[in-house]
Each structure stands twice: as C-alpha cells, then as structure tokens.
Amino acid sequence: MSLARRALAGAALSAAVVMTVAACSASVDPDTSTQEQSTVASATAFLDAYVEDGRVVRTDQGGDTVSEGQAYGMLLAVAADDPSRFDSIWDWTTANLQRDDLLLSWQWKDGGVVDEQPASDADLDAARALVLAGDAFDRDDLREQGVALGTAVLDEMTAETSLGRILLPGPWATASPHAYNPSYASPAAYDVLERASGDPRWAEVAEGSRAATAALLDANALPTDWATIGADGSVAIAGSAGGGGEPGYGYDAARTAIRFAESCDPDDRALAARISSALPKDEVLAAELDSGAGPRTTDQHPVAYAARAAASAADGRSDDARADLRRMAETAASTPTYYGSAWNALTAAMLSGDVLGGCPALADGADGAAAQGTTAPGIGAAAGFQDPVAPASANTAPPVHISIPAIGVDTDLVGLDRGADGWIQAPEDYDAVGWYEKGVLPGEVGPAVIAGHVDSPTGPAVFIDLPRLAPGDTVAIERADGSTADFVVTGLQTVEKDSFPTESIYAPTPTPQLRLVTCAGAWDPASGHYVDNLVVTAVAR
Template structure:
C-alpha cells in the first residue's frame, strides 16, 4: 500500500537517518564507522555496568552470557568493557571454587550450579584477553579457571577424557552435551597452561561427538557417555523426553568448524548433509531431522553456515550468514545476537584463536567495510575492487537512475541530493557489491510532486534491485525486508550493523508530516541482499 504523503510540504533530504535525524536538507551522522562491529553492538545493547542482561528473558543473567560478553569484548578489543564484565562476574556469580554460578536474578544467585560451557568460554576469553591486552593477571585467571574445569568437570572413559556439563554429571553414564565441547578453547588453554589433559579432553570429546554422529546424523542437544565408552542420544540433561536438535545442539557445528584440527572440521562438515538445504530453516528438529517448530532463529542459520563452511561450501555458508543477520535484525534476542556476533568472528577471523574456514573466501570487499574485531574479513589490498556504483534499477517501482556520490557536510551530516530525482550512495561507507551494508538514499517527494523514491514503501520481499558499476559488473540484490522506523528511536545498531555479505540499505522518509518541525516523522528502510 502506498503511504500517503503531503506533497505540498517542503520535502527534504531523505537519506540515512541514524540517531535523532530529520529530513531537512542534511542528515545527521552516518552509518557506523569502520571501527564498529557486531561485537560492539552486542556489548552496547546487552551489557549494563558489566552485567550481560537477558533483556528478552526477564532481565536475568546467566554465566553463559557473561562468558559471551567476555569473548565479544576481546573481539571488540575493548579492555575497559572486558574488565567491567569480569569484575561483575567475580563479584556476583563466581563461586568459592572459582567456577561460575549459572543464574543470577534480582540481586542474587538463584542457581549455584556451574555450567561447563560458560566456564570454558570464560577461561578461553581470559587467556585471550591476557594476550591481547598484555595482562598476566587475566591470563592467570583463565588458566586457573580452566584447571578447575579439568579437575571438577571432566571424566575419563574408554573413548577418552570428556567434558561434563556440570558437577552433577560425575556418575556413569555421564550426561554429555556436544555443544559444550570447544576444540579451540581446549587448544588455547593447553598452550597457556602446558597441561596435557587439555589435549586428552580434545581427543575424548571429539571421539564422543563422532560416536554420536555415527549413531545419529544430527547432533542432539543431549547424549550420554558411559565409562565403557558407549554413547547414546538422550532427550534432556536428565534423560527425559525425546532427543532433538535445537538451540543447544546447533552450537556443535560452530564450535567444531572453527577448529584448527581437520578431524574436528570434518565432524562439522558431516552435519551439513543432515540439514535441509531450504532457504528458510526452522530452529528445531527431532533426532531424525523432522521439523518440530515453524520458528526461525539466527543460531540455526549460524550452525548450518558453519557446517557448510567446514564442508568448503563457502557460497552457501555466506548465504546462511546473511540469513542469520536478517533473522537477528527481524527478531533481536540476547542469544541470537550473541551467536550472530560470535559465529561471524569464529568463521571469518582468527581473533578468538581459531582457524576461520571462510578466511580464504573470494568475496569482494573494500577498506571501508573492514571492522575492528574483524567482523568482516577484507581481501588483500591488491585484490580489492576499485569499482564505484553508477546506476540503480528497481523495476517494481520503475526506478532507473544514475547514482551520485553523497559525502558529509562541515558538521558531519550526510549531504542530500540537490535534485529531487537524484539517487545517491554514501561514498564514505560500503561500495554496493562489497561486503557490508551499502547505503543508497533519495527523496520521497518535492514541494510540487512525487520524487524518485515515492513508491519505495510499496516494495515487497522478493523484488529485485540491481546496481551497475564502473568496472562493467552489475550486482544483483533481492529485497528481504521493509521497515518503517521512527527517527527519534532509529535502531542504528541493528539496521547498520556490519554483515558478512554484500547488502543494501535503501532509505527515504515516510509517515506523517510534522508542520512544527518541517520534517517527516519516520523513515522507510529497505534491506536487500546480494544474490
């Protein structure tokens, strides 16, 4: 449906709006600079004075979340934020034995049991932070926490040493969660401590996970490993219910895909064949691969991207990373946003000490799309394209327009097109066709008539957009979403967060005309991904 507009109003610059920007000849600010990453976005959105808040789950905090915050502070190279998160952790949920209590709510710990994945991730983060920030204290904290994990939450079996999910799982058959095992964390802690038990743990958990995949094509959320080495799928931590592949098990392929050991990545690659190759992927399956929900979640796409990456299907992996981001933007959640940021780093960068399976991808990028924390992995300078966009075509709304460059004015605002029928691209941002969210903008109307983007709000998912460039190439995109957002509360972090594939953000004004300010109150943001 066409959005009504007052054509006699003085329409003005309808371009990228980030904070409290108005459509008035100039647009405040610009898309996030190249030193902004999804890691920083997660920290900004979910960390409150060092506490990682599950804002979509009642506002509590779990040890897993604190560990994710620590890892993402390393990715963001934010020493101050790392210290805040670790300080809150030690003051509020660290137990006397050094392990982390699982859940905190309303000012106190409400579940004192530790969870091995959280403690292992936190230990990894501490060691990596010690290396990144040249801090012996953090490194020693990580080694000590890891030592307690080895002592209290690992067990010897006939197939090797395995990671136990918690202190409660010491009796055979041991509960086993394949997604808790982190080969890279084992390697980081082995290098830092010199303790050979980490190598034993790496080999044993790999053997347990391989045995699990031998008996069931998909990893299940829970399994059991007996002292004699027998492995069986399970419905839950206590064995009840039906076994399934869901929010826990999805992490398995991500953790194994980032490993530097080919034996680990081979396990992640096996999972690719067990997952459907549909564009839309549901979040949970039964143990046989049948869907048990219609819900979608970023971690499902993250997991399949990791499996594809391990299987050297890089194009399919990148497509799923784009779907992961789109799903996270559509439905922001603590867990989805955490794993969107973590997965992109784990698969495309070595900041967390893994061996990124998508590092050698031939995806084009540019210097303007590189990000601190390496959310995006730039190609070598000599391989980067020098092409610039020249023309945009949006057949569904009859737009055929050459593109002009848009910069910033003296106060740092994006310049508006002078002509109401011009379409511009933000030259200081991402080049359309390079990795990241390229910004294209134009007017919605003029004082006398509709302007070039008058019908932009009528686009629907599936509509095509193409951008012709100076090197003779044409980059094709497909519309995936159309949002109307209030300028006063513009969701900068989600709309302009870095993404691992080429995308467009096409922006104009919308909504009611405010005669008091002389501006429209809303913006329309069209997201399109490369195809």
C-alpha cells in the first residue's frame, strides 16, 4: 500500500520505486493483550486531545482547568502506562493548584486560580492516581505524595454521622446537615489508599459511603446530583450543593453507578445494580433525568450511557452493558467534549481491567465474551473490544465495495493478507482498495483495516487524496449480502513507521470503526520505504 507525500501527487516515480512500493504498509504487534490495548488506546486519545504542557484543558468550556480534570489526566496516564505524561500533569498541578494544606484548588483560568476551594472527588482521584503511579512506575515519592494527599482529604473533608464516616464535597460542608454528592464516593479509591496508608479511616469512609448511598436510594430510586446528610443519619435529596432547585440525575449523579460498579465489594456492586432498575430502558438515553427518571433534555452524553452500562454490568446484564458502551463511544466520537471523552476512557478502564485498582465488572472471559472474538494476526484480537463489548451476533458478509464521496473514491474492495514480514500486504493494483481479511469485518465491532496506494510509477493512485479527508466526511462499505455499513471520519494521523503506535491505532474498540491506511512522508531510497503512514479514523454512523 504505497503512500507518498502530497508533493509527489501527479509526479511519476522512478522505475526503482516500482519494485519496492508495496513494502510501505502499517506495522503491527500481535503480542499485546486486547485488554491492555483498548485501555491504552482510549486513555491516550484523551491525553492527546486535552493535555497541553501538563494542563488538562476544558477546550469546550472556555479553556479553563479544574482539579477534577488534572486528576482524570493522572488516572488516564496510569492507564496508558505513560510516566512522562503523568509527571507533567502532576508537576503542573503542584505548581498551580496545590494549596499549603496539600488539597487542590478547584479552578484555574487565564493564568491563575479563580476558585481556591478544593473538591473532594478531584483530590481523592488524584491521591488514588499518585499511589497507583507509585506502584506502576516504581516511584516511592509518588506513593508518599498520594498517601499525604489522601490524609489531607480524611482530615479536612470527611465527617462522622450516624451512618458512619462520609466524604464531604469540600471543607465548606462540615456543618450538619452536610451537603453530599453521591458521585464523589469512590470505593476503589478508598481501597487503594487504605492499602497504601494503613489508615483505618478509609475503611470507615467506605462503610459510611455504602450506608449513605443505600439510604439515598431508599429515599429515591435514582441517585441525585446532590443530597443532604445530617449528623443523625437523616438523608434528603437536593437540587444543588446549597439545597435549592429541583433534584435531578445529571452529569454528576451518573458517576455513582460507575464508581460503585468498579468496587471489589459485592455490597457496593449491589448498589450499582439497584440503580439499573431505576434507569429508563429506551435505546436513546437523555443526558439528564429528573428525580423520577423522566428526561430533562433531548441531549445525549457519554457519561449517561457509561453509567447505565456500569449499572447493567453490576446487575449481571452484560449484553445490555455492551450495547450502552457502544453508545457511549459513539456519542463521545460524534460530539467530542472534555468531560465526555474523560468518562469514555475512564469507564473503559474501570469496567474492563484492574489497572486503576478496582475489580472489573466486565472482564475478559467473565461471561464468554472473549470466545466470540477472533484473533487477527498483526492486528491483535481485533474482532471486538472483548473486555466489555463484543457483538452479540456478527454479520459475516464480506465487504465488496467502498465509496468515499469527498475524494471521489468509488471502487470494489479486494482482500489483503499479511506478508511474511508481518506487514499487511498492499493491493497488487495501484487503483485497488483492499481490506485486511483476517481482521475485523467492516461494520462489525472493532477497527477494520482498509488500505490503498497513494501513487504509482505513472502518477497518482487511488488514495492520493486521502489526506484531504476531514472530520464529518463519510465512508460507505457495501457488503456481499447487500447491506451497507456507513462511517463518518473523525480524524487523521501521520505516524512514523519505525515507531508505529500499534496499541493506539489498532487497539480493539467498543464500536465498529475503520482505519484507512496509506503511506506518507518522504521516500527513503536506502530502505525502499516511505517513512510514514497516514491513518484516517472513522466511526460507525
């Protein structure tokens, strides 16, 4: 599959190139586990999109930064096994957000802190990330800083009630009745920090959070964004941190099911399962619900689908969970936002593996999902996001035709194999487009690979205009049974062949996707290769 620089468009290549052009193709690594690949891919995608010099930027919310985002970035750097990025995020956080009491100021904008109040969910996630990073990267300093930050959370942002010790949203909530945010409770974080510190108060907070959540679900079948808890154990749902407004299930409350579903304690998972029975069963789920589960908006958001997936997984309904994880990923791809992208990546890590210290509710082989996939040499087990998402029934009709209107491609597809060198072979015909037959069928869950030449000895080839594609352009794949799989382009990436990021590009995905691949960059006559690959990513419409 030959790819050249755009500057070579229309120029004839020398006869020497003719014999070597097929050698330009994407390298792959069949040894990386599907669970690791999928976690690394989604985490890396968030870090690439939202981290600038260690600052997690809310690009869709005015370009500010909040402690929550820094903590999400740290957790995802651990999930991506990226110590350099972890250090840059934590260094920026300590330089710009950390207070004298070790807690983190909540909001930074235009060069300085604009809200110095800490938020306990952010500080708890950051402490958890520091301890996990200490273990993952063999860094005692990070572990010690995580324990110290966690101790500050216990000292400043917990309170004793008749239900047990509870996590307060901030130091401002120490008076009874306490403002309480159910989604701030994180059983997996409590466990990580208890094991690291030996502080028995973490077990107390775990018990108190479980009791508080159960009491709130007794009061209202859905968790609400805010509630109040009295020192005497009395609970009430609330519309805001100050108690005013109409109570609802929104972007905060949705996280409750995710955090309790990743717990290793079956009593916590049972609470997540209770939430499942209260959520609407409609395929399209509103981003926000009122306290009675009625829609408050027609908007959709990844965190809403993530929450329902987590609740379904805790309830043992894995097929429903997989369906919602597909909707989660599709929504995140179609409408990218900082918060949606963060929870798309975090949920994948929390439900499918133990890299963040929890117990995955949807693990490889737990319910036969892994057996439904097929291993594609060179792509990894690419037939599905086997951790939580594999198709219940696959369409086995092979693809026969591809149409890309934006660049005038409308041609039949040929099958491609992998060569003895481990690379996907290029089509023999310069005007042919091929699909990797041992990988994912286009339209089924996972990244299907489509390849074509960018030029030929006599001029441009079929994929010469691939670099002109832009997000929003469409790709249609017709299959042998007459059905069509439609995709929309989400991005383009030029990567060096010598350091091809297999894990992030060919990792299993929770939705049907395409990878359109061709060559790019300069021609290296010494090796007989172009130095780069162009990879276009598209997701199912």
